[in-house]
Amino acid sequence: MNLIEIFRAVFMNIQGNKTKVFLTTLGIIVGALTIVLVISIGNGSQASVEEQFRNLNVGTLQIMPAFGGRATERLTSEVAAQIRAEAPSIKNISMILAARADISYSNTSASASLGGVTEDLMFINNLEMAYGTFITEEQNEDAQRVAVIGSDIAQELFGDEIGDVIGERVTILGRRYEITGILKGMGDSSMGGISPDSAVFVPYKVAEKYIVGRLARPTIIALAKDIDHVESAIEEINLVLQEVYRNKSDQFRIIDAGNRLQSAKNSARTMTLMLLAVAVVVLIVGGIGIMNVLFVSVKERTKEIGILKAIGAQKRDILLMFLLEAIMISAVGGVLGILGSMLAMPIMNYFQVRAIPTNFAYLLAFGFSVGIGTFFGYYPASRAAALKPIDALNYE
Known part of the structure; x- marks a missing residue:
């Protein structure tokens, strides 16, 4: 056949x-x-x-209160400064205070995540500006009431005219803040429990003074020099925590973003x-x-x-x-x-x-x-x- x-x-x-x-x-x-x-x-x-992790460098480390139990100690800007000084494997370091707050402009209001941050957060999390500038060191030191707004919140408050809102003022918890920047859309991303698109960022000292109070528990976000320095950076951070908090250093945990991603x-x-x-x-x-x-x-x-x-x-x-x-x-x-x-x-x-x-x-x-x-x-x-x-x- x-x-x-x-x-x-x-x-x-x-x-x-x-x-x-x-x-x-x-x-x-x-x-x-x-x-x-x-x-x-x-x-x-x-x-x-x-x-979700694309805007968070794989060398990013988050230092925050440990799960379970009642933490009696809190991280401070002084601890962040000491880590910066005594951890040679760290390239950048920032602090973030997370909260929720209503933000309003004219007759429009929106519920937003609020982050009190220091200037290095922009580089650690690869944030990009659509308009204006991010929080600066001077604004943080002087506790200036300025705000950087995520793309979704800007769209909700100002519609399509977000390019013209730099210099306008919004109200957060009864106080007026000048808009100095609008972030580019970042998509499904998270840092310290905050999604940048639906967030408002203010200087760390402003958030601590006017919004969350001094008893709030911040997160320190550090960036290792490169992926090969992550392990040494964790060891150096632990040494600083043990030096500062002694036998209470176990009240904090260090999260490796690279391991979380993997x-x-x-x-x-x-x-x-x-x-x-x-x-x-x-x-x-x-x-x-x-x-x-x-x-x-x-x-x-x-x-x-x-x-x-x-x-x-x-x-x-x-x-x-x-x-x-x-x-x-x-x-x-x-x-x-x-x-x-x-x-x-x-x-x-x-x-x-x-x-x-x-x-x-x-x-x-x-x-x-x-x-x-x-x-x-x-x-x-x-x-x-x-x-x-x-x-x-x-x-x-």
Whole structure:
């Protein structure tokens, strides 16, 4: 038999058993669709994690009160200055006081995160200005009532005319603050519990004096010289904390942003692999379905196989006929599953489930589908090819 005749026989058998073939293909369709969606959701999760940390340098360290228990000590600007002086692995250091406050302009008001910060925060967190300037050292030392506003809050208060608001005054907790800067949009990012887009920044001493009070518990944010200095920076910070707070230094913890990023990405990757394993199980079940259908097909076509062998068909021709049938069923299932995943993407986005499809996901789903079909189709195909012509012709 030539290849064209083999393909013709395969197509005729598939057309004669459309319903059975479709039901068999369902397992492959669901498995391929699941593989694409799982990988796409995993890519979306990792992208979200990276976006959340993209404005925070991987060498960033946060020093804050430890979880659990009642902390009796608090970080101070003097401690931050001592860390700057005695930790040579530190490049920049800043302080942040986090709070919530209503900010108003004219007849418009908004609820915002409020951060009392020092000037180095801009460089540590890669903040960019759309208009104006960030908090300066002079403004902080003189406790000037100035404010830098995040893009979302600026949009809410001033609409599209945010470029013209530098020098205008807003009211925060009954006091007037001059706007000196508007930040560029940063997306899903967080620092010290504050998202820059929905925040208002004022000088640290102003926040301490007028907004949160001197009993508030600030966070110190330090930036190591580079990623290779992170470990030494942590050791140096710990030495300073032990020197200042003695046996109470364990009331503070140091968070490594690089480790947080890696841990978050590892968690997203682990979840993706777990869901991918489920998708592979679905494909295997689909492959078993193909094998069962081919076994039934071999029994139903035993006499046909005998006739084909009697008129000169070789063992490899029969093997190829049934194997091609399995491959075609699984390949069509893979393609339909991929198309189904493309249709499912807008639905997932509607429900705010971020999914980023890739060519790798499509190729993996198709490759798995064809591979499963080939693997589970080979055994029944080899059984069909091994039938003796006389036994096949006499089969009832």
